[in-house]
Amino acid sequence: MSLRLYVLQRGSALILAPLVLAHLVVIFYATAQGLSAASILGRTKGSLGWGVFYGVFVLAAAVHGAIGIHNVLAEWGPDPLKRNSGVLSVTLWVTGIGLAVLGLRAVYAVVAT
């Protein structure tokens, strides 16, 4: 792993750690309170706070996950693949952009009015 990827992966983990905790607390709260989908959407629609929270969450997860997949392939992938830095780079970018697009679409769906 290059130094740049190392910094990005550790940095995104630092961002993710508190966000994941808050995310879990929200899930437990919503479940325990028996909130309906409509009442959840009622709180998230038009909310800049939730938009920023989950927007940052999705971007950090996309960076972190893409580098993780890249590293798993680079170490445990089949032999011609693990040595092919071009294929590994493409995998990194496709995974990262893919996760970011899917995640941001979901954030848009629950926040946009």
Added chain:
Amino acid sequence: MSNIAVSVWRGGDAGRYETFEVPRNESQTVLDVVTHIQREIDPTLSYRFACRVGVCGSCAMTVNGRPRWTCRTHVSKVVENGRLEIGPLANLPVVKDLATDMSRFFERWQGAKGAFEPTSTRAEPIAVIEPASAKRRTVDAGIECINCGVCWAACDTVRWNPDYLGPAALNRAWTLQNDTRDGGQGQRLAAVAGKGGCHACHTHQSCAEHCPQGLNPTASIAGLKRMTLHAFLKGELA
């Protein structure tokens, strides 16, 4: 005393284990067992040793599945159900029987720029290094490596990543990065931050667990990660 059944690797990479009956002696080391087989049973057995007292780092082998320095490993500590299995070190090509080709291991020392780069000549006064200084203490914790290759054989990352510099070479780099007399620290930091450098380490700590000298290369590698991160944040490393 009774005999022990000793399975010993024979041949190259594609070899097989061959079993020998070796008389059990008091205070017998695994190297004694291998030497007995070569001198008394089969003189064609190839293995490597020199000092027999844990200084030279030549005699490391895989003993009952774990890499060990055989000259300082007592049979009584490792024998399982009266059996010993002795193979060549893992993660290195086998030359023959118990002798591996260690060039890959030593090439990584060069890759990590493990050579001291002097900043003064013999005409100048001897450098003064305070024994209690933080840097000297850090260096003290990492030196006394005997280059036996046990950490290399124990390391999962070495097995997975063909570019990885390995625990011993990175540990050496860390001691030089803390040597106030050394002048090659910028280049060395770039070398250990590159492909296969310190960031490939997964902190499994097998090197520290198996090192016969009780060194902790994982801690040294963590030090290199911190040092490279600081250099990155200062814009000195890309």
